[in-house]
Amino acid sequence: MSGLGKRYSTHGPAALTGVTFDVERGELLALVGPSGCGKTTLLRLLCGLTSPTEGTVLLDGRPVTKPPREVALVFQDYSRSLFPWLTVIRNVMFPLRRVGLSRAGKIERAEAVLGEMGLHGVARKYPWELSGGMQQRVAIARALVSRPELLLLDEPFASVDALTRAELQDVLLRVHRDVEGRRVTIVHVTHDIDEAVYLADRVLVLSPGPGRVASSVEIGLPRPRTQTVTRSSTRFLDVRNAIHDVISAQQRSTITTSFEKE
Amino acid sequence: MFAGAFVVWEIWAGAEESFLAPQASEVLARAWEMWPTRAFLTEVAGSLKQLAAGFVIGAAIGIAIGLVMGTSLAARRALDPLIELARATPPIAIVPALLLTLGFGDSMRIAVIAFGVCFPVLINTVEGVRSVSPEARDTASMLHVGRAERVFRIYLPAALPSIVAGLRVALSIGLVLVVISEFAGEGGGLGHYILDQQGQFAYPEMYAGILFLGLLGYGLNLLFRFAERRVLAWHYGAAGERAR
């Protein structure tokens, strides 16, 4: 195992329990699970916004106590995470305020990242002037501008329509593939099984009440992936169905349990 | 409708025939004569200067304390009863105290205005800071924005719409307090003028003064809204989008 690793256990009033896993450098890991399984809590633990009550989170062998500089986070609600009083370019430049670049250098870098996200000519606009999909791209651009080693996304495509979602998924794949020759490690939280299988190298299935890892599934689909070809492949459907069954089984057992209690 | 109000006034005053309530036409005529005069305008300017000074001081204090209380739960709980008590004190009640400490002049009046102005601003600042979204706060943590930097770069801009609303309320309060403090002290000003005219039984002039005061208030409000729209352009746009 090289580079990054994460390991932790319980947190809070049993929001999560006994969760242990490692993340390989350069991997795109998806976390799937129904609501209430603690996905968001897990993500917050990963980026150091909260501390676990048991266990540890390790980044490159070092424990994570507060948000590390190499980690960036993208939220589901872009309208509340982008700063409405700043233009797009200033929003994207915000993480660079401590970096020792000239102003021109910062603008250049910000515009480059925006270009990578497929956004051109929006620099001077305000976030609300853009569509939802474009705003989320800005949010991702802002996360990428500081060249993080680890990118965390919390259900980032849940607030956009289906077509935009497909576009954004491909954007993410592109980001993963070729950011300056390095491979960014990505942890992607979603409730959409198809999305998880489409994007990831590996999928962790979480089950609720309290959250724990139900299973870890290697995807094994070839890259580069496309919406049409990949999604209709047999392997895709097999993996997807397998995960679906795991989750349904979990849900059934939860429902059975609650009935028994009555 | 406005014209209608004037017509009503004219008729009613005419019917009353009381020298306490002069006719609208008479008041307007008197206003026409006296509003542009140097003497009158100097008085008005005096009032405005004090209003400006008091407003700025009061707003600054309100925003400063508001930011502190907004960002720190401990500060909020500790200062709350004190602030609530101070807020409940009618500014007129501190006028005697100020008269004794600061005398009858400008500084007394500016202090009264500042006192009245700071509370609405303070409360709105606190509210504005507290309503900053969790996502924005988390982003601040993730981007390692230091505590002080956070206040100025994130909380302050985010709370600006709320603060501005508070400033608008404070403006009208300030105007009231200019008048009140002029009733009490020396040194002229529009409020003093109105009182004077009443004392001299010069009723048309008094009404003209009151009318001007209303106009002044209306004008200041308009100016404020204009400035507001420019400073908060980003907010109106964002709020407009959200409303869809």
Next chain:
Amino acid sequence: MQRLLRLGKRVNVRGWLVVVLVALLAEVAIQLFELHDSVSPPSETLPALGEGISSGELLGALRTTLEAYLGGLALAIVVGVLFGVLIGSSRLLLDASFVVLEFLRPIPAVALIPLAFLFFGTGTEMRRYIVAYAAVWPILVNTLYGVRGSDRILHEVALASGVSRLGRLVRVTLPAALPSIATGIRVSASIGLLVAVTAEFFFGSAGIGAYMHRQQLAFQLPEMYAAVLLTALLGYTVNVALRLTERRVIHWSGEERFRWP
């Protein structure tokens, strides 16, 4: 004993300790810097307050003030809500009255005191009207806001259920506007007290404001500051009382207001 403990938890002990601390600091500062001619220290103000209350003088003044204050406030509520609902529900009325309202609103009530004095003399009645004038605006504006902002859907449901126009007004529009109105009343309450005391200060012979002025002229500082303190406490209590009532009556405000029928 149980009740006392529960109360203790709700009261902000830390906050009130700060108030006591500030009072102590003031005491020290005044004694140290010998500011006796302008400010009276808590050690003199509080006894004066006690005396004023026990002699009945302060309470009598308070009652006069309350007559004007509460009376004016009640008037303002009735007029404000009535007109607010009327104007708010009719686009025509709204457009027509807009300019007049925007013009009248900024006229400070205190500026009208000389005027009111001419018509009503210096009695409680005059002050009641001044208070009403000052207090009506926040209520009117907030009622307007509340009426106009109420959900279209609620109205449509009411229409579909075949409720009469008046019924709709009372059973849908009014409750929906209630939170807004409540805020307006709270703001008006503080404005009203301010205006009442101010009016008394300049033009009254009875009431807390007049009492304050008298003490100031007679240079009886502890008594004057005692009156100030009493006024602040009054305002504070009114505010707290309103907040509690608000929470009781509009406990559903935070959640969905789709409680229909």
